[in-house]
Structures are given as C-alpha cells and as structure tokens.
Amino acid sequence: MSAPRIPSPATALLQRVSSELGVADDVREFDSQPPHPVPLPSRLATADLAWASVRAVCLMAGIRDMPDPDRISTAYRSDRVLTVDGIAPDVWSAYSGFWRSADGWVRTPGNYPHHAARLLAGLGLGAGAGVDEVRAAILECTTAEALGLITAERGLAVPVRPEDPRLDARSRTTPLLDVSHENTGGSWDAPPASHVGRSPLAGIRVLDLTRVIAGPVCTRTLALLGADVLRVDPPELAEPEWQHLDTGHGKRSALLDVRDERFRELLNAADVVVLGYRPSSLDRLGLSASALTEDHPGLIVAQLSAWGMDEPDRAGFDSLVQAESGISLIESPDGDRPGALPAQALDHSAGYLLAAAVIALLKRRRQEGGSWTVRTSLRRVAAELLGMPRTLEPVSEREFVTGDHSATFDVDGRKLTTAAPVLPGFEFVAPRRWGSDQPRR
Template sequence: MSALLSRVLRDLRITPERTFDVPQSERAVPLPSRLATGELAWASVAAVQVAIGAEVVPALDPDRIALAYRSDRFLRIDGEHPDVWSPHSGFWRASDGWIRTHGNYPHHARALLDGLGLDAAAAADDIRAAVAAASARDSVERITRAGGLAVVVSPEDPARDAALCSRPLIELARAGDASPESSRELDSNAPLRGIRVLDLTRVIAGPVCTRTLALLGADVLRIDPPALPEPEWQHLDTGHGKRTAVLDARSAEMNALLGQADVVVLGYRPAALARLGLSPDVLTERHPGLVVAQLSAWGAEHPDRAGFDSLVQAESGIAMVESPDGQAPGVLPAQALDHSAGYLLAAAVCAALNRRRAEGGSWQISTSLRRVAAELLRMPRDSEPSPQHEIDPAGHTQDFSVDGHTVTTVRPVLPWFSFAAPHPWAADAPGW
C-alpha cells in the first residue's frame, strides 16, 4: 500500500515522504480477491487525503473503504434495493471461450440484440444460444458493429501491462501559462470552497471523482446530454453535493459555463469530446488557468472506444485471474477500477489546484480504467482470495430526503467530511 501511494504522490509532484504522514491501518481493506484490490483501494483514497494538503492526516477506516467501493450493494431507495444490473450484461459462453457484454443503458441493450440478430423481446436464454453458436470474436465483432458493447474474455498480457506501467498511473502536466491564484483562502473544513467544477462524466469513475470534489467543498455542476437519461440509482449513488442539469454541449450556455469554471472533468470517449470541441488541449488553450481532468476506459491510444469497468476487467485478464475454478471468468469484489480511478483523479485535481494557486498555469490530468487495471495486475497477488469479512453497515450509512424519497447511501471514506444530499437527476438550471 505504501509503495503504491509513494508512486502516486510522485506522479502528482508531491513529495513521497508525505506517505509517512498517513497512518497505516492494522487491517487490510476487506475486498477479498487474488489481486491486491484492497491495497489499491487504500492507496487511491489515501492519495486524496495527502493531496488536500492537510498537515494532519486522519486514519482511514478499512471497512468504510470496502463499503464505499461496493456502495451500489448498500444503496436503498425508500428501503428497497434497486436492480443495478441489466439482464443484457454479463458473461456468455461462446463456442471457443467467453465474452462479456454491457447493456445497462437501453441503447446499448438494443444494439447488443441487433448485433446478435435478436428482437427486442429476446431473453437471456436467447442471448446465451446466439453467443454459443459462434466464436467469441465473431459475436464481439457483430455486437460492436451494431454499436453495442462487448469484449472477448482474455488472459492477462504481462508485456502490455508492463508497457502501460512504464507511464504514470495518473498523469499531471502543465498545459499553458496563467497567473497564480492568490485570492482564495484555504478552509480546512472545505479546502475546495470557491472552486467551480464542471462535471461532464457519467456512470461511476468520473462521478466518484466529482462527488469527492463536492465533498471537499467545490461547487460541482454536472451536465448531461438532454437525450441520454442516467439510471436513477446510479445518479443517487454518486450524485452527493452536486447540482445536475441537461444542456447541449455545443450551446452558448455551455461555453459560458466553461469560461467561469476552474476545473472540467471529462468522462466521455476522447474522440467524441474532441468532435464537440471539448478536448483537453482545446479547453486549456481557450481558457487559461483551467484544470482539465480526463478519464477514459481504454486510454488515449483508443480515443473512440467506449467501455466500462466490467469490460476492462474481462479483456485485461482480471476476470480469468479471479476465476473461481480456472475455467469460467470471475470478477473483482467491487468495481474497483472505477472507484480507484475516481479517487486518483480527485487527488490529481487537488494537486493541480495547489500548483495553480502557487505558480499559476493551466493543467491537464489523465488516467484510464485500463491503466488502473495494469497497475493492479502488476501488484503482488495471492494464490487464493482472502477469507470473506462480513461488515456491519450500521454507522457507515446515512439517509437523505431526495424529491420525497428516502435515499440511503454509504458515508464518505474521508474522515471529517460529510456528504450533502444528491439532487434528482437534471433538476437544476445549467448555471453557476
């Protein structure tokens, strides 16, 4: 844990000696797996604590981190646990292996069925039969051509992971000149108070990042496309403390928001953002002093490829490492690539804002789920998962009233900070 945290701090241009300021936990984070999932989680969260710049760093609660990484399992809306996975998402056996699909969004589910030659009423058994009748690669190609999301479940590729790990886990670079920011006074109870964050992300990793920035006091405004609603449960699980609106990315209103933002967090495909004039290079050129943080599934070398945590686990080799029997693919105990990427991105934003305050400049940050996966695959591992550790959620959750409903979520992982309630999706005006 400490070695990874030290490397992350070097990536963020923070003295690695700050690692010793973080109290070491006597217990591992209880996320049982063969891979070092708990260690990755602890280091990712600890990086935020250090990047804030606090002189005193409180100890992290391993149980709270584990619950936060599995927050979807503890979410309740009026006491009920919502369905969080579509029947179109999962592992399917092909004639020569396995594929993994993701169909949680309706348009992805429709494309998946179209690619397999199935109608909208097709059930899981129909998908299973269609995939079983073809090779894994053939099914993935057909689904992908139709606009769906699927990957071949693959063994790990140590050479590829080594190449990815030759670069920083989280990249932070100065991208232009701007005057230092000297007017904002730091508040230890809300270190990002006065910072405006434009949140152009969805699903888990990006929203975890911006939820963390809101937790630290930032004014976070999430903007979504008007025609692409977010599943309610997903937004409520990661929407704490943010305002949320819909807006056309090409509108004059969007340009005005960008002109007044301190930070922009990007979570859509890099190529799609570039077509909208929202690439990091364009944004920092047009808006000196801006901090732009970009997250993608597969990295800059695959700018037009969409993906999710589950798909990256499957293609990177994680699913086979975590296989319960050496034959069928398995999964990590949480969507740990998403959550770790979110916290690492939040830490980098805090580090960049500290640099901007001290020396000025525009700053660009980037990481990807695939880069996080490579890090996890290169860390020490166990031959068998550690024993399951049951956690009593009492004391680790809190209730909010949201649009007449009682929403129960896991409390934040950072001691001394408390979540504000999430707003209903798209309930706010698109303005600061």
C-alpha cells in the same frame, strides 16, 4: 546493518502517485498503514489499491485522520447499500454478463437501454428476447464472430482474455496519473484560511462531464471537500436514477447540449473540468483537454477514459476492462467461468486517484500558475493492479459489513440510503434529482 525496508504495495503506490503529481516533498505520511486491510477479498491486491486511492485524497487534502477500512469497503460496494424508500434497485441488467461462446467467453454490458438494444440487434434477436436466447445465439458463434456481430450494430462487447504480463509491464512504465502543464500565465489565490481543513476546496468551481461511477466518484469527492460542482448531461441520454443517486452527493445536476452558448459561459466560469466521455467524442465537440486549456487559460482538466488515449474511439466500463485485461480469469471461481473483483474497483480507484490529482494541481496552480491536465484510464489502473502482489486464493481478515457506514437523506420526499463518505470528518450533502437544476453558476 539492517536491510532496507520494502514498502507495502499501498505505500509504493502512494509514493508513485505523489511523485507523478509533483508533491512528493509535501507528503510525508506514506508509511501510515490501515488498522486492518480493507475487506475486499480477491486474489489481486484490491484492498491495497483501494486503501492507497482513498489515502491519496486524504494526503493531498491535508486530512490527517486515517480513513476507516470498513467504510472504504462499503463505499466501493455502494450498490449493495443503496436503497430508495427501503427498496434496493436492480443495478445490473440481465444483458450484462459473461456469455460462453464456441471457443471462449464474451463480456457485454446492458445497463443502458441503447446498449441492450444494440446487443440484441447484433445477434439478430428481437427487442423482447430473453437471456436464454442471447446465451444460445452467442454460443453458436466464436468469440470473434460474436464480437463482430455486436460491434457492427455499435454495441459493446469484449473477449475475456488471459492477462498479458509484458503489455502490462510496458503500461506501468507510463504514468498512472499523466500530468502536463502549460505556462498560460495568471495567478490564483489560496482559499480563505477559515475554509482550509473544513472545506479545503471552497470557492472552487467544477464542471462535471462524466457518468458511470469513476468520474462521478471523482466529482462527488471534490464536492465533499467543498467545491461547487455542476454536473452537465446531454438531454437525450437519460441516466439510470440509482446510478446518479449513488454518486450525486453535493452536486447540482443540469441538462444541456454542450454546443449551446450557455455551456461556453459555464466553461468560462470553471476552475476545473472533469471529462469522462470517449476522447474522440470530446475532440469532435471541441472539448479535448488541449482545446479547453487553450481557450481557457488557467483551467485544470482531469480526463478519464476506459482504454486510454491510445484507443480514443473505444467506449468501455470497469466490467469490460476487467474481462479484457485478464482480471476476470484471474478471479475465476473455479478455473473455468470468469469471475470479477469484489467491487467495481477500477472505477472507484480511478475516481479517487483523479480527485487526488485535482487537489494537488489546484495547489500547484496557485504556486506556479498556468493550465494543467491530468489523465488516467481504467485500463491503466488495471495494469497497476496486475503488477501488485497477489495471492493464490481470495483472503480477507474481516467480513464485509455495512454496519453504520451508510447515510440517509431526503430527496424530493423519498428516503435515500447510500454508502457513507470515506474521508474522515466530512459528511455528504444529499444528491439532487438528476437534471433538476438550471445550467448556470
């Protein structure tokens, strides 16, 4: 009698995702393996995480063709492909990085001007301070002291910590995609047969309240599948142009204060709302998932946060979660300096997994009615990755090459090149200029 076959890490993750989404009986292609591993070399199972996340979207959307591992790698490292009129933008601020402290390491973000300004203010440095001054200021402090100074000015910084296997094991006992259902009544029709397969989300209206990779990747994927996606940003918080162009494909983009009555009209028309801001901020604005589903029966809410609902006040990014969760030390290039995954893999994976969840819950809403909420966090994705098999050294069977895995568009007379979509048989629609649309349906 042969021993039972142990599923691959990617297959095991797909099985978990389908079970949590309540569609395990509808998905029977778990064992389909990529023709070769996704070329994202790291000690952790980044390639398996990426493959499973993209494959989950395909399975939920009924896409039978296998995604291309090379395309997935390019999409996950899209910032290396992006050009505007042939010029690659600077995607990392000089203030974003690892800084040695008196007793360890600190990780800071600085891509948004207000984060850079608060970092400098916390360290007692002027607005024009350079990298060397930041380095010297943090080196004089212990990690705790540096964090205290920066966060006192509402800046963002985290300690670079070793992994905590027991903490991550406890996290993995909780859902990766946490789904809840409220029986609020109502019924919804399936999309017209002519749209199924070609544009499986045609007619679905999505309100996008996200920024910084993970949420925008989710809504970009929904737009790719035919959904009408409107991204709404606060007028007072500008988005780096490159960041929007990298993930804005197929969406409209509007600027609007969510306290404006027009925003309530948008909510009334939405099938899906995707949230990516701090849970506490959303609560103060009356935009928590529970408030939204109470006020709008039948709504599907997909909520992403950096650290999870247990830390609703904390802001964060992929790079910060990698640093604090232990990933940066695992991926150290020399056993001393912190390292990183070969891509913002927590962001991209969270985005694709959340998109897969939205697709599954749209189907369940048609079958069962009611309102649905799904939540995940970058920290929860990190815990999943930390529980997957790892290697002693980064391994890849193939080099990272962009090849023909890019797409070119005209955006207001400028030539934009971005990574191509990962879903077989689908092509991106050009991004629109950030904030260039009216906030209406």
